[in-house]
Amino acid sequence: MSLETELPHDPEHDPRASYALEPDTVRALTDRIVATTGRSEASYTPITGQPLATIPQSDAGDVDEAFRRARAAQQVWARTSLDHRSELLLRLHDLVLDRQAEIMDLVCWESGKARKDAFAEVLHVALTARYYARTAHRHLDTERRGAFLPGLQRVEVNRIAKGVVGIISPWNYPFTLAVCDGLPALLAGNAVVIKPDAQTMLTALLGAQLLEEAGFPRDLWTVVAGPGPEIGTPLIQHADYVCFTGSTATGKLIAQQAAERLIGASLELGGKNPILVLRDADVAKAAEGAVRACFSNSGQLCVSTERMFVADQVYDRFVTAFVDRVRAMNLGAGLGWEVDMGTLISQNQVDVTTAHVRDAVEHGATVLVGGRARPDVAPYFFEPTVLEGVTPAMTCFGHETFGPVVSLYRFHDEAEAIERANDGDYGLNASVYTRDTARGREVARRIKCGTVNVNEAFAATFASIDAEMGGMRQSGQGRRQGSEGIHRYTETQSVAVQRVGRLSPMLGLDEEGFAKATTAGLRLFKKLGRA
Structure with a gap:
């Protein structure tokens, strides 16, 4: 449906x-x-x-x-x-x-x-x-x-x-x-x-x-x-x-x-993960990726996107393409492959999601699509929801919803967008959409998140097991995947075997002579390029 x-x-x-x-x-x-x-x-x-x-x-x-x-x-x-x-x-x-x-x-x-x-x-x-x-x-x-x-x-x-x-x-x-x-x-x-x-x-x-x-x-x-x-x-x-x-x-x-x-x-x-859609982004590709970024697993995903910053030059086209894709999603609860988005897991998740959306609307945000619980689909179902006009006065601005809700923000200056993406306490996952992948990698280095995907939602890093995955700041410590x-x-255990001699005065040297000989050796090792 x-x-x-x-x-x-x-x-x-x-x-x-x-x-x-x-x-x-x-x-x-x-x-x-x-x-x-x-x-x-x-x-x-x-x-x-x-x-x-x-x-x-x-x-x-x-x-x-x-x-x-x-x-x-x-x-x-x-x-x-x-x-x-x-x-x-x-x-x-x-x-x-x-x-x-x-x-x-x-x-x-x-x-x-x-x-x-x-x-x-x-x-x-x-x-x-x-x-x-x-x-x-x-x-x-x-x-x-x-x-x-x-x-x-x-x-x-x-x-x-x-x-x-x-x-x-x-x-x-x-x-x-x-x-x-x-x-x-x-x-x-x-x-x-x-x-x-x-x-x-x-x-x-x-x-x-x-x-x-x-x-x-x-x-x-x-x-x-x-x-x-x-x-x-x-x-x-x-x-x-x-x-x-x-x-x-x-x-x-x-x-x-x-x-x-x-x-x-x-x-x-936790995370309050951002997407940056830059002025040269492929709008269709960004809209498709954004649907997966925001609504995979009904938004109940640590690396799910809840904030999108879109450049002025493409904002209107992107919003139209994105909202159209959201409206076309097949919602359901069951075992079939045809379902695009399933249900939330519990009444508690519905209550939190509902409260965030209601608070945003009461403080002036606009619901572009979605915004409702749908018990006709499943007891804990909530529609994929896109908000516009979210401000710091609203709960969903800085708090993780962990549900199918995303807020859209227009930006004029790329540096400002990066600063806004880094705002808050979290730093788990981010995405950057741009046709210039070298520029995308450069922007990624300036985003304070443990994983950043360029022209992809989260799957590129998630499925690359050789690359570490985890959060910065309040999004955690340590890493899964990779080394x-x-x-x-x-535990690392260092074992050293002394083959010849000893690390103390020998060959007739006293302590002072040993120190001078060792100092000369250190200077020589530096000249030879030794670590």
Whole structure:
């Protein structure tokens, strides 16, 4: 259905309402949770609002047990060869591609996203598994380093696994963010204890099941379930490293707890991501990219665009092209490939999105398209929405909506546009549209974001696993992907072997003579161009 279509909502005759997971399927997944409390919580599909499954709940004692199992498994795993670990990642790559229909179905039912957005999760997990498998030796092999006295010393740097990594994963990309951050941790010789978000537990559990089917030991990847305030702190208290994706407010609390234990933490947090459409941009290309940038996964994407700065020279043409594309979007909630944008995941997301749009309108903003909740499509559906005339007095100006809402701003001067794009506390992702790609790269360097895409929304950096990805400023710390994405899970250990002589006076020299001889050597090394 297009944006203007009204649908009667009749749950009794809605073909989506017939969906149910087989009890044996649910049991096979939920049995993986380390949980002995006897408590459980229901999970629901945002497509219909109906229950999907009952999820056993863990407590602090279960977290203790999960780490006990993980540590025992890690001690064995750390002694396995790097080639064996890589081979298991390649098996996972094939499993994910072979089972993609099953994975996408479950992602759609749990999160409500469009199937094409669910496929992006399949793609990202497969790419990540293959990348780290193929580059394992590059990242983890012992490296020779320059010695103080070449020929007299041998210096090497080893990469040692930290131990057990604690992962707290979100609901918005329940497959990729529950799996991808842990794959380099496993490759580096660590175990993982993961607490997925309660709204998408089944997808995360399917990821754990696929890892075991690929050949990874079961206790190497253990799962706990429960509220963050109840089991999140125990997880951090046991972990040797913490990986978190979520809100900036929660990320700060996790950083404080990790700092108290002097353990590392990588945190991908919030964003208020900008697009700059420069005066020489291809308007049609920019409009197409902007639709994906703003409304992929219904705007529930950390790198999603919520602000667009468009040059005077192309503003009117761009707005017309962009709004026309938004109006033509096929909205829906289900498993079909024809859906362009799916539903929000919960009533809370609808409430926040509605409040931001209402506040903007009450303070003078104009809704160019969208602006309404659409329970006729799905219980938590909200239309893709484009606002004009947003000012700093409005909540959505500087606060992340995390929904399908974007604000348009006209600019006259490019330097001013870059300054406005850098305004605020966040710095996660940005896009620049221009026909002059060299100019685009130059502008990108001036934008304070961890990833910047030129003539693309976010997929160019997101899918380039060899390039690090993460946020600046309040958008987080640390990086996933690339060398930093695996080195965060290791300790560097320097080993130096003294082959001949010693680093102290010898050959009849006293301390003063040793100092003079060493000084002369340093001056010579400089002349020879030595580091």
